[in-house]
Amino acid sequence: MIIPPWLDDFLWTxxxxxxxxxxxxxxxxxxxxxxxxxxxxxxxxxxxxxxxYSSALMTLKLxxxxxxxxxxxCVVPVLFALAIGVPTLRLSGxxxxxxxxxxxxxLRAVYLxxxxxxxxxxxxxxxxxxxxxxxxxLLFAAVAILWLVxxxxxxxxxxxxxxxxxxxxxxxxxVGRYRMxxxxxxxxxxxxxxxxxxxxxxxxxPNEYGFEPAVTILSYALLGGIGTxxxxxxxxxxxxxxxxxLRGFSDLRLVxxxxxxxxxxxxxxxxxxxxxxxxxxA
Amino acid sequence: xxxxxxVNGVLLGATYALFALGFTLMFGVLRVINLTYGFYxxxxxxxxxxxTRQAGFGIWAALPVxxxxxxxxxxxxxxxLLSRLRRVNAPELSSLMVTLGGVLALYSAATSILGxxxxxxxxxxxxxxxxxxxxxxxxxxxxxxxxxxxxxxxALMALMRGTRLGLAIRAMAEKPDAAGLMxxxxxxxxxxxxxxxxxxxxAGGVLIGLNFNAIHPYMGxxxxxxxxxxxxxxxxxxxxxxxxxxxxxxVIEVFTAGYxxxxxxxxxxxxxxxxxxxxxxSGLFGRAVVRRA
Numbered sequence: 001m002i003i004p005p006w007l008d009d010f011l012w013t014x015x016x017x018x019x020x021x022x023x024x025x026x027x028x029x030x031x032x033x034x035x036x037x038x039x040x041x042x043x044x045x046x047x048x049x050x051x052x053y054s055s056a057l058m059t060l061k062l063x064x065x066x067x068x069x070x071x072x073x074c075v076v077p078v079l080f081a082l083a084i085g086v087p088t089l090r091l092s093g094x095x096x097x098x099x100x101x102x103x104x105x106x107l108r109a110v111y112l113x114x115x116x117x118x119x120x121x122x123x124x125x126x127x128x129x130x131x132x133x134x135x136x137x138l139l140f141a142a143v144a145i146l147w148l149v150x151x152x153x154x155x156x157x158x159x160x161x162x163x164x165x166x167x168x169x170x171x172x173x174x175v176g177r178y179r180m181x182x183x184x185x186x187x188x189x190x191x192x193x194x195x196x197x198x199x200x201x202x203x204x205x206p207n208e209y210g211f212e213p214a215v216t217i218l219s220y221a222l223l224g225g226i227g228t229x230x231x232x233x234x235x236x237x238x239x240x241x242x243x244x245x246l247r248g249f250s251d252l253r254l255v256x257x258x259x260x261x262x263x264x265x266x267x268x269x270x271x272x273x274x275x276x277x278x279x280x281x282a
Numbered sequence: 283x284x285x286x287x288x289v290n291g292v293l294l295g296a297t298y299a300l301f302a303l304g305f306t307l308m309f310g311v312l313r314v315i316n317l318t319y320g321f322y323x324x325x326x327x328x329x330x331x332x333x334t335r336q337a338g339f340g341i342w343a344a345l346p347v348x349x350x351x352x353x354x355x356x357x358x359x360x361x362x363l364l365s366r367l368r369r370v371n372a373p374e375l376s377s378l379m380v381t382l383g384g385v386l387a388l389y390s391a392a393t394s395i396l397g398x399x400x401x402x403x404x405x406x407x408x409x410x411x412x413x414x415x416x417x418x419x420x421x422x423x424x425x426x427x428x429x430x431x432x433x434x435x436x437a438l439m440a441l442m443r444g445t446r447l448g449l450a451i452r453a454m455a456e457k458p459d460a461a462g463l464m465x466x467x468x469x470x471x472x473x474x475x476x477x478x479x480x481x482x483x484x485a486g487g488v489l490i491g492l493n494f495n496a497i498h499p500y501m502g503x504x505x506x507x508x509x510x511x512x513x514x515x516x517x518x519x520x521x522x523x524x525x526x527x528x529x530x531x532x533v534i535e536v537f538t539a540g541y542x543x544x545x546x547x548x549x550x551x552x553x554x555x556x557x558x559x560x561x562x563x564s565g566l567f568g569r570a571v572v573r574r575a
Binding site: 024038039040042083086087090091092093094095097098099101102103105106109112113114120166211212215216218219222228251252253255256257258259260261262264265266 | 311315317363366367373374375376378379380382383384385386387388389390394474502503506508510511514518543544546548549551552555556559560563
């Protein structure tokens with residue numbers, strides 16, 4: 001394939017932004033799957049951090065090739081999701097939210113204070129092994145899979161749970177299993193995003209996976225809405241591009257993300273893109 | 283050594299209890315996990331910083347004024363973010379999300395206005411000498427914290443159990459609709475509960491800023507993890523439980539830092555949270571589905 005020179009220049013200049021768009025898209029999807037069953041997890045940044053740190057350590061210390069590191073980067077986030085999900089998902093939704101915010105804070109403190117994780121300096125010198133096509137390939141695959149799931153009976157069950165959990169349970173939806181499945185899928189997506197992010201930026205540090213990124217990921221999904229899997233991805237793209245376009249306001253980026261969440265919950269409960277998926281009649 | 287660690291742990295735990303008290307009160311009555319709570323804590327500390335540095339206040343004058351200032355911030359935020367959702371009986375996760383977005387905006391706005399650096403209260407604010415009693419060392423700041431916590435917990439208990447206002451608050455915690463029908467102005471009461479919670483958080487911010495001598499915009503966020511652990515271990519909405527759980531957490535953290543590794547104290551706190559969620563999700567002192575305030 002021949003890439004014209006202007007396109008090559010463009011890709012080179014905006015390489016970081018292009019990577020960020022893809023990775024943030026994956027993160028928005030990882031938020032989407034949890035919101036789609038009516039739960040709120042704020043562990044996306046924590047899961048991403050676990051994926052990033054575990055994959056970076058596999059690459060740096062164990063010298064494993066990337067095709068093994070990338071799938072393995074899901075393992076640690078999934079284990080943490082199980083440890084938190086099993087006790088909290090049988091309780092009311094606030095418990096999952098609290099435990100996942102707590103998880104992010106704790107992991108940040110652990111990365112900072114334990115020398116094995118590089119402390120405040122983080123881990124550097126990670127080889128840049130993730131390619132743009134891998135990021136977008138995974139993003140496309142994730143959207144496609146979530147779209148197909150959303151159109152199927154599973155998607156119908158998820159939507160029923162989101163609207164009225166008791167009614168869904170009475171109609172025979174195994175509520176607990178769907179919640180757990182959604183949380184695990186979310187951990188997998190965030191773990192992959194973390195591994196990809198670590199292997200395009202060559203450096204990871206404890207502050208990249210704390211409270212602020214966790215809330216930012218929520219703002220992606222709330223801006224887009226959760227009618228279809230594409231909506232949160234577009235939300236992520238808007239909120240990633242906006243600070244680039246309005247450079248002078250980049251200090252206020254986080255203020256803006258916070259205000260987006262407030263406005264979205266108070267005034268736009270269905271997000272900006274509120275159209276919903278079409279389903280064949282059952 | 284052991285006894286000194288225990289004393290330090292109890293004193294640290296008193297600050298955690300003070301912080302978590304307002305948080306759990308807010309949940310117990312308003313049924314909202316209000317994440318802006320950590321910001322009241324930072325706000326209290328910054329108001330005290332301004333009062334003592336710029337306006338020449340002493341600690342005894344600055345503490346109540348800063349606490350009430352934080353209370354006013356709490357009322358304003360509650361009105362801005364939550365009163366609408368309360369009126370339409372929105373699901374509890376919506377209110378959680380609103381406060382989450384709100385607190386991110388507030389912290390980052392405060393950081394860009396005030397700067398991220400660590401500030402300190404004037405060094406001569408409290409006498410720096412320590413009391414030594416039977417070989418145990420306690421600083422004046424620590425004594426002040428213990429005293430203030432005891433006074434505030436006592437006042438809160440007396441208010442909740444001994445007055446008609448407390449009865450109204452407990453009625454609202456039990457069933458807001460029924461309380462409204464009994465002639466209780468639930469909107470005003472919600473504002474009042476926000477104010478009390480904000481005062482507790484603000485006082486906690488001043489005292490902890492004094493104890494660790496470090497004030498910065500995100501200090502409340504760092505405290506929230508302890509808040510979560512305390513309110514879940516104590517049982518959501520349980521004031522007495524929060525008090526005991528706070529003291530317990532302080533002692534455990536000090537012992538972890540002293541005998542294991544200081545880098546792991548947050549991890550231990552979180553492990554406690556997860557274990558309690560596995561084994562006793564309604565808190566150490568809770569019974570299933572009994573609501574308390």
